[in-house]
Amino acid sequence: MELTRLPLLKSALKSRYPQLAVFIVMLIGYIFAILAGLIGTPVGSHNFSIVFVWIAWWAILILVAVPFFGRGWCAVCPIPLPGEWLQRGAILAPPDKRPKWLNLRVPKMFRNIWLQNISFLLLALFSSILLTTPNITGIVLAAMLFAAIGLSTIFERRAFCRYLCPVGGFIGLYSQTAPIELRIKDKQVCVKCEGKPCYNGSQAGYGCPWDVFPGGLTKNTYCGLCMECIRTCPHDNIAVNLRPFSADLAKPSNRMDEAFKAFIMLGSAMIYAGVLLGPWGMFKDAAYNVGSSAWFVYAIIFLAIIFVILPGFFTLALSLTLSNGHPSPTGRGVGVRAFASLSSALIPLGLMFWVAFSLSFVLTNASYILAALSDPLGLGWNLFGTANTAWQPMLTTILAPAQTLALVGGLIWSARTAQKAANEVKVSSIPVIVYSLIVTSIMLWLLL
Amino acid sequence: MNPRISLLLFVMAGLVVAFAPLPAPAVAPQARTFRIDARQYAYSPSELKVNAGDTVILQLVSNDVVHGLYVDGYDISVEADPGQTATLTFTADKLGSFRFRCNVTCGAMHPFMIGKLTVSNNNWLYRSIGLSILATFGLLLFPRPSLITDY
Numbered sequence: 001m002e003l004t005r006l007p008l009l010k011s012a013l014k015s016r017y018p019q020l021a022v023f024i025v026m027l028i029g030y031i032f033a034i035l036a037g038l039i040g041t042p043v044g045s046h047n048f049s050i051v052f053v054w055i056a057w058w059a060i061l062i063l064v065a066v067p068f069f070g071r072g073w074c075a076v077c078p079i080p081l082p083g084e085w086l087q088r089g090a091i092l093a094p095p096d097k098r099p100k101w102l103n104l105r106v107p108k109m110f111r112n113i114w115l116q117n118i119s120f121l122l123l124a125l126f127s128s129i130l131l132t133t134p135n136i137t138g139i140v141l142a143a144m145l146f147a148a149i150g151l152s153t154i155f156e157r158r159a160f161c162r163y164l165c166p167v168g169g170f171i172g173l174y175s176q177t178a179p180i181e182l183r184i185k186d187k188q189v190c191v192k193c194e195g196k197p198c199y200n201g202s203q204a205g206y207g208c209p210w211d212v213f214p215g216g217l218t219k220n221t222y223c224g225l226c227m228e229c230i231r232t233c234p235h236d237n238i239a240v241n242l243r244p245f246s247a248d249l250a251k252p253s254n255r256m257d258e259a260f261k262a263f264i265m266l267g268s269a270m271i272y273a274g275v276l277l278g279p280w281g282m283f284k285d286a287a288y289n290v291g292s293s294a295w296f297v298y299a300i301i302f303l304a305i306i307f308v309i310l311p312g313f314f315t316l317a318l319s320l321t322l323s324n325g326h327p328s329p330t331g332r333g334v335g336v337r338a339f340a341s342l343s344s345a346l347i348p349l350g351l352m353f354w355v356a357f358s359l360s361f362v363l364t365n366a367s368y369i370l371a372a373l374s375d376p377l378g379l380g381w382n383l384f385g386t387a388n389t390a391w392q393p394m395l396t397t398i399l400a401p402a403q404t405l406a407l408v409g410g411l412i413w414s415a416r417t418a419q420k421a422a423n424e425v426k427v428s429s430i431p432v433i434v435y436s437l438i439v440t441s442i443m444l445w446l447l448l
Numbered sequence: 449m450n451p452r453i454s455l456l457l458f459v460m461a462g463l464v465v466a467f468a469p470l471p472a473p474a475v476a477p478q479a480r481t482f483r484i485d486a487r488q489y490a491y492s493p494s495e496l497k498v499n500a501g502d503t504v505i506l507q508l509v510s511n512d513v514v515h516g517l518y519v520d521g522y523d524i525s526v527e528a529d530p531g532q533t534a535t536l537t538f539t540a541d542k543l544g545s546f547r548f549r550c551n552v553t554c555g556a557m558h559p560f561m562i563g564k565l566t567v568s569n570n571n572w573l574y575r576s577i578g579l580s581i582l583a584t585f586g587l588l589l590f591p592r593p594s595l596i597t598d599y
Contacts, residue, residue, distance in 0.1 A: 045553050132556040277547075279564040281490020288489070288557050364549070365559050391551055396520045400544070404576040411580050415587040430588060437584045441577050448545060448573040 001242040002185075004230070013227045013240070016092050019076070027078035030141065032376070037138020041378025045391075047134040048376035051368045053141070054131050059362040061171075062354050070175030074168060075225040079144055080161050083152030084209065101153040106163055106211075112257040116169030117264055121306070123166050124268050125299050128276070128287040158209040161224060168224075173261045174351045175220040176248035176344075177413075181241050182214070182223050182230075189237045190215030198229035198238065205231035214238055219248035221258070246413065252344035252421040256336070259343035260311070266346050266439065267306035269353035273446040277360055310439075314346075315339060317431035341425045342432050345418035349436055352410025353443055356403040360447060364393045403447050411440045451590060458586045465578040470571055472543070477501030484508050486515035486528065486550070489557035498540045500568040506536040516551035519565060525551050545570040 004010045012018050029052070037049035044050040065073045085091050089100045129136050148160035161168050184190055198214045201207035208214065210224040214233075217223055230238045253259075275283040275298075286294035318338055367389060374387035381387065395402075415433045422429035480502045485492045486509065498504055508517050510528040517536065518525035521544070526536035550561035 043553055044556055045559060128557065128560075132559070276560045277562060279491070279494035279547075279562055281487075281492065281494060284489050284557055284560055361559075393518070393520060393549075396523075399520075400572050404572070404579065408576065408579050408583055412583050412587065415584065419587070419591055433584055433588060437580055440580050444573060444576045444580070448570065448576060 002239045003180075003242055004239045009240075010230075013230050016231070019227065020092065022076045023078055023081055026076055027081055030078045030145070034138045034141045034145070036377055037134040037136075037141065039377065040134055042134060043378055044132045044134055045365070045368050046372060046375065046378040048372050049134045049137045049141070050132065051365075051372035052376075053137060055362060055365050056369050059358060059366070061167075062358045063362070066171055066174045066178065067351065067355070068178060068180070069225075070178030070180050070220045071171055071223060071225045072178075072180070073171060074161065075227065077161075079148050079165070080152070080158045080209070082145065083149040083160065084158065086149060087152040087156075088206065099156075103156045104154055106155050106159050110163055112255070113163070113169050113172070113261055114257045115164050116166060117257065117261055119164055119166040120169055120264060120268075121303070124264075125302060126290060127272070128284070129290055131276075132288075157207070157211045158224070162210055162222065169261055170265050172221040173258060173265065173347060175223075177246040177348050177351055178220060179243055179245050179247075180225075181220055181243050181247070182225055182227075183217055183239060183241060184215055185237050185239050187215065189235050193235060193237075197232045197234060202232050202234070204234070205229075207232070218251065219253070221248070221253075246348055246417060249344050249347060249417050250420055252341040252417075252424060254337050254340045256340055259340040260307075262343045262346040262350055263310045263314070264306050266350040266353060267302075267310050269350060269357050270439070270443055270446065271302055271305060273353075273357050273360075273443060277357070278446060311339075314343065314432075314435055317435045318342060318427070321428040321431050338425045338427050341421045342418060342427070342429075344421050345414045345429075345432050345436065347414075348417055349410045349414035349440065352406045352413065355410075356406040356443065356447055359402055359406065360399060363395050363399055365391075366394050367392045400448055404444070407440050407444055407447075411436055454586075454590050458582065458590075462579055462582055465582055466575055470569075472500055472568060475499045477503065479503040479505060481505040481507065484517065484563070485511055486517070486561075487511040488513065488555045489550070489561040491517070491548070491561070491563040494563040495566070496563070497566045498568075500540060500543055502540045502567075504538055504540050504565075507533050508536065509533045513554050514552050515554050515561070517548055517563075518551035519546055519548045521546040527552055540567040543568045544572050 004013065033049045033053055036047055040047045040049065061073055087101060089096060123130060123140065126136075130140060131137075144165070147164065151159040151164065195202070196213065196215070197204065197207070199207050199212075205228050208229055209226055210222055212222050214223075214229045230240075274280070275287050283298070286292075286298040289295050318335070322335055322338060368391065370386040370389040374384045375381045414436045415429070418429040418432040418436065422432065477499065480498050482493070482496055482505070484506055506517060506526065508515065508526055508528040510530050510532060512530060514527060514529055516525055516527040519538075521542055522538060524536060524538055526534045528534040544567060546565045546567070548563045548565055550558055554561065
């Protein structure tokens with residue numbers, strides 16, 4: 001169903017002003033979060049930066065934005081804005097073809113999501129202090145803003161978003177499951193289109209900031225939903241569509257960077273569930289005391305789970321089916337192809353692991369939002385009369401059933417995806433489904 | 449078998465797994481006292497197990513800063529000053545597994561200072577795993593016709 005047939009929505013997307021208005025609000029909020037982290041109270045649960053970034057924003061991102069709107073957050077994320085304005089030398093003015101800065105192309109070796117995998121893991125290893133210490137959150141938010149600005153002056157387009165952003169990597173992966181997509185309407189129109197203004201830009205707008213040619217889009221992963229191509233397409237050939245969930249996973253990716261992203265996200269959700277929400281103080285101490293020998297052991301175990309144990313057992317499961325007398329349909333590399341393709345089954349499972357984990361974390365701590373709203377810096381203000389709202393967990397009676405629903409639903413979704421992916425690479429899906437059942441059972445044990 | 453009948457049977461089996469009453473172990477209720485040492489950011493012991501109907505007496509001892517103990521599901525709490533002991537008494541009349549957590553801001557990792565109380569058995573976990581296994585069998589035994597292969 002083409003949503004851009006709705007005249008009101010289409011004009012809202014074509015105009016730059018509604019998006020700019022949201023951008024400005026987001027940018028102000030982002031800068032305020034940085035300042036609150038740096039100058040506000042060091043008590044995380046009373047500081048705007050911690051409460052609004054890691055509770056409010058995270059809840060909206062993982063429970064609503066990613067599952068239903070895919071890269072919808074990227075469409076309004078303020079991080080690339082200052083760099084992009086600097087890069088373009090304009091905020092709303094028609095583009096000038098002359099590059100303002102170095103405008104280099106990102107080297108080919110970095111045109112994948114390995115850097116995003118690394119940046120996410122770096123944050124994940126320090127997450128216990130990042131999630132709880134306002135000035136660390138402030139520094140990381142500022143670092144991301146300055147990294148985006150720096151990369152915009154060196155490389156063309158949104159190099160930070162596309163290749164480095166630790167959040168954008170997993171949003172892209174999980175956006176494949178979302179029921180929203182931006183696609184062309186008629187491929188032949190793109191083939192005949194001269195100048196490809198959607199990619200190269202024109203007087204109507206800028207070339208794709210995400211370095212994607214919309215005519216070749218087959219999945220959501222790298223489309224940031226910035227809507228620039230809707231503005232530049234002279235043939236009105238770009239549409240935003242409503243579609244079934246996880247439509248992109250019908251044709252799974254063969255890329256190892258994306259496959260490992262699925263393991264990184266799956267493993268991180270399990271580790272966080274155990275370390276942060278579990279009853280084991282020893283793990284919390286190890287995760288929090290960065291630089292101590294216990295932390296190094298924690299980091300090694302964290303990385304071993306993600307890069308050795310989870311993919312190792314997955315490979316073992318696949319080897320059972322690949323060595324079971326099924327000839328390779330494509331010759332060499334079938335194992336790698338099967339690994340990468342079948343790991344797409346872990347994408348819906350990983351997303352639902354994060355939903356289940358976040359439900360617990362968010363419902364327990366959501367009441368801090370009201371207090372932080374009235375006293376964002378922890379300075380004793382009471383702007384809206386809610387500064388003294390007492391901490392109270394929300395909906396604890398439905399938490400366990402909701403988590404079960406998310407995890408069992410994720411398992412079913414994952415098994416269906418595995419069956420489709422197995423069809424594509426012509427192997428059995430059973431080992432992947434059993435693997436998904438085992439990791440789901442572990443996650444249930446960790447959360448319930 | 450007709451796919452609709454199969455689906456109906458699996459849904460019914462799922463409902464049985466999720467909601468069928470389980471026999472509670474017949475153990476006479478008794479008073480159970482636990483001394484819980486609280487420090488940044490852990491309880492010791494951090495996992496408690498009692499029987500349904502037991503009178504639970506939690507003696508919370510804070511070893512560093514002010515700590516609290518709030519029991520999810522029971523919605524009851526207690527606070528202990530440093531070096532002091534505070535007592536929380538309640539009847540374990542709700543079955544299952546419940547997190548207990550610090551409800552007094554005690555430092556950076558305060559939101560993650562968590563323990564676990566299990567009353568009788570953690571039946572919801574067993575039911576959830578049962579549902580997972582049932583769903584897996586259902587998907588393996590009755591895949592969509594378009595996904596049936598010889599691989």
